[in-house]
Amino acid sequence: MxxxxxxxxxxxxxxxxxxxxxxxxxxxxxxxxxxxxxxxxxxxxxxxxxxxxxxxxxxxxxxxxxxxxxxxxxxxxxxxxSNMSDFDGPAEDGTEFDLLEAYAGPDNGERAESAEDLVRRAQIFKDIEAEIQELPARQREAFLMRYWEEMDVAETAAAMGCSEGSVKTHCFRAVQTLSKALKAKGIEP
CATH class of the missing domain: 1.10.1740 (Rna Polymerase Sigma Factor; Chain: A)
Known part of the structure; x- marks a missing residue:
């Protein structure tokens, strides 16, 4: 307990x-x-x-x-x-979630990045975030659980209420789609 x-x-x-x-x-x-x-x-x-x-x-x-x-x-x-359009879509108050801050780890004594590196890194994260948002809902959900939440296939399947094979298929398609989209933008691992 x-x-x-x-x-x-x-x-x-x-x-x-x-x-x-x-x-x-x-x-x-x-x-x-x-x-x-x-x-x-x-x-x-x-x-x-x-x-x-x-x-x-x-x-x-x-x-x-x-x-x-x-x-x-x-x-x-x-x-x-139906005439009230402010119930859907992104917030328009000018605030944004700082993806770079979310990924930033504690200061561990490594060399400091240049301002140019930080800007390039922030842009890459922004591009990745945009591409994740474009994924179909089930692919996005499976991808985030597996790679963001670091859940295994069985845990993801249980959380999504589907089979392990479906999770693998959703993740495979998500990774393929993201990879293709990011390569088209010149972003490669």
Whole structure:
């Protein structure tokens, strides 16, 4: 059984990645934050007594369900208020999630990058982020779980509610699509 401290540590550990994953799906920072907070509350309320090793799978499933619920609510809201276009699309308040900051690790004494390297790196991350957003939803979900959340195939399949073969297919197609798109932009590993 997870203690309060273990649950708190788990939630602190996953919050940034969960936010980024939600942001990729809904493309709205406020909505992504709401989805993550709702998912965390549901995990704590309904599954806080589960063993710590079960929390990652449960949380991923809850996060996926909360994201689907958000899309369902948006679809209903848009059907009811079809003339109100501000319910979908990215936030237009000028704030952006800093992908470079999200990837930046702690200062470990390595040589400092030049301003040019930092700008080039930021642009590459921006290009990668844009290409991930263009992936079909299931491919994007599988890709983010496998490579962003570092879940294995079985965990991803359980969280997505599909077979392991489907996860492998979605990931393969996502990687192929991303690779082709990034090569077209001159970005190669």
């Amino acid at each position: 997870a203690t309060e401290q273990e649950l708190s540590d788990f939630l602190k550990n996953v919050e940034k990645r969960a936010f980024k994953r939600s942001l990729y799906h809904v493309r709205n920072e406020e909505a992504a934050l709401d989805i993550v907070q709702d998912s965390m509350l549901k995990l704590a309320e309904h599954y806080g007594d589960k063993p710590v090793d079960e929390l990652p799978m449960l949380f991923q499933r809850i996060l996926s369900n909360c994201t689907l619920d958000w899309f369902r609510r948006q679809k209903t809201r848009n059907a009811l208020f």
